[in-house]
Amino acid sequence: MLLIDSWYIDFKAKLQAIACHFGYAAQEAEDIVHQFFLDLLQKQLTDEIKNPEAYVVTAFKRKLIDLHRTQQRKGNLQAIESFHIPSTQEIIEKLETDEALIQHIAAAYKKLPARLRRVIYMKYYQGYSTEKIVELTGFTHQTVYNNLSKGIQQLRQNLQKDNILAKLASVLLSFVP
Template sequence: MQSHLRSDDFIERAMRLWGSTVWRLALSQTQSPHDADDLCQEVFVRLLKDSTAFVDDEHLKAWLIRTTINCGRDLHRSAWKRHNNLTDTFRDTQFEEAVEESESVRAFRESEVGLALAKLPVSTRLIVHLYYYEGYATEEIARMVRCLPGTVRSRLRRARTQLKGLLEKEASHETRE
């Protein structure tokens, strides 16, 4: 049985167009640059092997986002992830140069808002990311995460309340010190 593989040009174009989106979403889900790299690799390997006929670039982007969400869920469910909470102790210089996580992304992740956002549950963080960073409407997000638009709006409202509480708690903690 011969398997279908997409062309190198198709994969390179997809990575050029949507690679950073997939990586940011993966980072949002995993909170680890190394896990985000692994997730991205898995998504693009799946794209390489997939035979979906994409209508346009938006269809491809939606497929990549949906696949990233699914791969992230698979990672969180995996026995390895559940039983091993390892800290990244090694830094690959090639990784550092390639991802260079951009200073703005790194600064945001280390900011009060970024740290507070990291404390939200994965499902809530995912919706916040898709809404605020990728610019999707609640109806589009609902289709991607397979829930009702009202559920997305509810999670966004809950996320805002949780973030406000976390930031206020942090601010009051800093004023006491």
């Protein structure tokens, strides 16, 4: 107890100056220093510390860094909470109202071979599972997978040629605040 009391008397002003240097107001710095010494009292330190000033200053700076990190996390959580993530329904409604985009996607879809169009239609428009498509078409699982993959790849290429992917991205980014 006497050890911490003497450290408090010797280092209080220095620690407050360090806290102010870290950007805390004078009253806030004083509160942090008081809390720091209360925490030291709970640690039950021994007289074995050879350089108490170095020990106290280093421990205090670490406490300030921890406080800063905690405040950053709280700030980031508040920013994340205020960030609006649109629902799937909002995105669909926004896309459905953009007639030019719909026409370009339809044109790119119509350029696909019939086999690829059929599998894409069954998967994404009718909502069938891969197993159901295999059952209805007689294709193997691998063929369905390959047709979906090739169809999406060709759609992407056709849309890139017309620079439609940039337009689609701008529609989706319009939801970001």
